[in-house]
Amino acid sequence: MPQQVSSPRRSPNLPYLADSGVLRLLTLCGLYVAQGLPWGFIAVAITATLAARGLDPGEIAQVTILATLPWSFKWIWGPLIDRFRLPIMGRRRPWILLAQSGMILVLLLLAAVPALTENLVSLKYAIFFVNCFASLQDVSVDALAVDLLKPEERGRANGLMYGSSYAGNALGGAGLGVLAALVSLQFAFLILAICVALIMLLPLLLLERPGDQFLSFRRDSRHHSEPLMCQSCGYSRKGLASDLACPECGQMPKPGTEGPGSLFEVLGLFLRAFSILPTQGGLLLALLASITTGLFAAFMSPLMIQELGWTQVEYNSIAGSIVFVGLGGSIVGGFLADLVGPRRLAMVSGLGMALIWFVMAMTPHLWSVRPSMITYMIMETALGGIFSVSLFALFMGISWKKMAATQFTTYMAMLNLSRILGATLATKLDQLDVTYEQVFLLSTGVTILAVLVLPIVSPSQAQRKFNEMESGGV
Numbered sequence: 001m002p003q004q005v006s007s008p009r010r011s012p013n014l015p016y017l018a019d020s021g022v023l024r025l026l027t028l029c030g031l032y033v034a035q036g037l038p039w040g041f042i043a044v045a046i047t048a049t050l051a052a053r054g055l056d057p058g059e060i061a062q063v064t065i066l067a068t069l070p071w072s073f074k075w076i077w078g079p080l081i082d083r084f085r086l087p088i089m090g091r092r093r094p095w096i097l098l099a100q101s102g103m104i105l106v107l108l109l110l111a112a113v114p115a116l117t118e119n120l121v122s123l124k125y126a127i128f129f130v131n132c133f134a135s136l137q138d139v140s141v142d143a144l145a146v147d148l149l150k151p152e153e154r155g156r157a158n159g160l161m162y163g164s165s166y167a168g169n170a171l172g173g174a175g176l177g178v179l180a181a182l183v184s185l186q187f188a189f190l191i192l193a194i195c196v197a198l199i200m201l202l203p204l205l206l207l208e209r210p211g212d213q214f215l216s217f218r219r220d221s222r223h224h225s226e227p228l229m230c231q232s233c234g235y236s237r238k239g240l241a242s243d244l245a246c247p248e249c250g251q252m253p254k255p256g257t258e259g260p261g262s263l264f265e266v267l268g269l270f271l272r273a274f275s276i277l278p279t280q281g282g283l284l285l286a287l288l289a290s291i292t293t294g295l296f297a298a299f300m301s302p303l304m305i306q307e308l309g310w311t312q313v314e315y316n317s318i319a320g321s322i323v324f325v326g327l328g329g330s331i332v333g334g335f336l337a338d339l340v341g342p343r344r345l346a347m348v349s350g351l352g353m354a355l356i357w358f359v360m361a362m363t364p365h366l367w368s369v370r371p372s373m374i375t376y377m378i379m380e381t382a383l384g385g386i387f388s389v390s391l392f393a394l395f396m397g398i399s400w401k402k403m404a405a406t407q408f409t410t411y412m413a414m415l416n417l418s419r420i421l422g423a424t425l426a427t428k429l430d431q432l433d434v435t436y437e438q439v440f441l442l443s444t445g446v447t448i449l450a451v452l453v454l455p456i457v458s459p460s461q462a463q464r465k466f467n468e469m470e471s472g473g474v
Contacts, residue, residue: 159334
């Protein structure tokens with residue numbers, strides 16, 4: 001009589017993300033808070049600390065460039081995460097745990113280093129490694145969202161996830177920024193490490209699907225027996241049990257059809273996905289969309305602290321708190337994108353931001369009036385949240401289901417490369433001694449260019465082309 005193979009056990013009382021929409025949203029939003037915390041701390045608290053110590057925008061831009069660099073090349077993580085897995089613990093969960101562990105380790109090292117601001121080189125490269133792990137987590141979480149979210153959940157999920165990132169930005173900028181100013185930068189890094197560790201409990205204690213184990217490094221034949229792909233929607237089922245329905249469309253997968261099971265296959269699909277006009281337009285749109293973010297990361301702190309006389313604590317607390325407005329904008333934007341369409345919403349919000357920057361450039365006499373500056377910051381942050389979420393929804397719409405995680409990550413990487421272009425441009429503009437009015441005018445022009453690209457970024461045309469590729473046997 002053949003010996004029965006016992007199915008892998010899991011730790012008792014650990015729930016599955018695949019079974020609960022509430023747990024899915026809670027976990028994804030919590031992980032986005034963990035990604036937002038370091039960036040908010042860097043963009044507000046660290047830049048303000050350096051500005052208060054007399055560093056010019058060019059020197060501050062060097063820090064933001066290294067902080068942004070890993071996010072621009074995070075597309076490298078996508079194929080690796082799709083290809084190399086430890087499915088017995090979940091398809092994405094091991095990568096998330098690895099990324100968060102690395103982030104915590106570097107933050108604890110920063111907390112132990114004295115006189116950080118006097119050793120700018122060490123600070124810059126430590127921040128670089130923090131963001132390497134944060135970008136790895138981001139790609140892993142996006143892949144988890146693509147795997148587990150149902151189509152009807154994606155609109156509001158994008159808004160809530162990006163809103164959670166804004167919440168992390170606010171906590172990192174306002175909360176930890178004040179701690180950095182009143183206590184020390186090292187103490188703020190310690191608290192940041194503790195916050196990330198607490199959020200890490202979510203992926204540690206919540207399993208992805210039935211059959212996953214809490215912690216195990218052995219290979220399980222149930223998860224490796226046969227590469228599968230859903231024939232109804234193209235969702236890759238490689239590494240999952242053959243008796244589980246597709247989380248995308250609810251259909252049972254058919255054995256024997258292999259998805260992108262090697263890096264070479266992923267590369268081939270990648271090139272096909274970006275061979276059409278809507279996706280090429282999406283790349284150009286992403287490259288333009290965040291240039292202003294890189295510019296303002298370098299120029300806003302010196303403008304407020306060195307030119308307008310705000311104290312470091314005032315700027316940290318006000319700028320960090322206003323990030324919550326972006327949280328609200330992103331949540332509202334998620335629902336509006338489902339209502340009016342992400343492309344139309346991106347056009348309206350983008351033009352709104354351009355108008356605000358043009359008005360600011362034309363009214364420098366109002367900058368010293370604090371209520372007017374706070375009003376500007378509130379309006380720009382709200383529209384920025386709506387604009388960003390509409391782009392996320394739009395990029396999902398021009399992604400091919402066969403490799404949506406890798407392709408979507410590429411758009412996100414281009415957005416972050418756009419930030420680096422903005423920060424690099426800031427160093428050049430600082431050397432040319434441009435005025436703040438000229439910076440606002442440049443931001444107006446760049447944003448209008450991004451809006452002009454939107455008409456060619458058509459989700460319906462992209463999906464039609466992808467269907468033609470599918471029917472052609474790709």
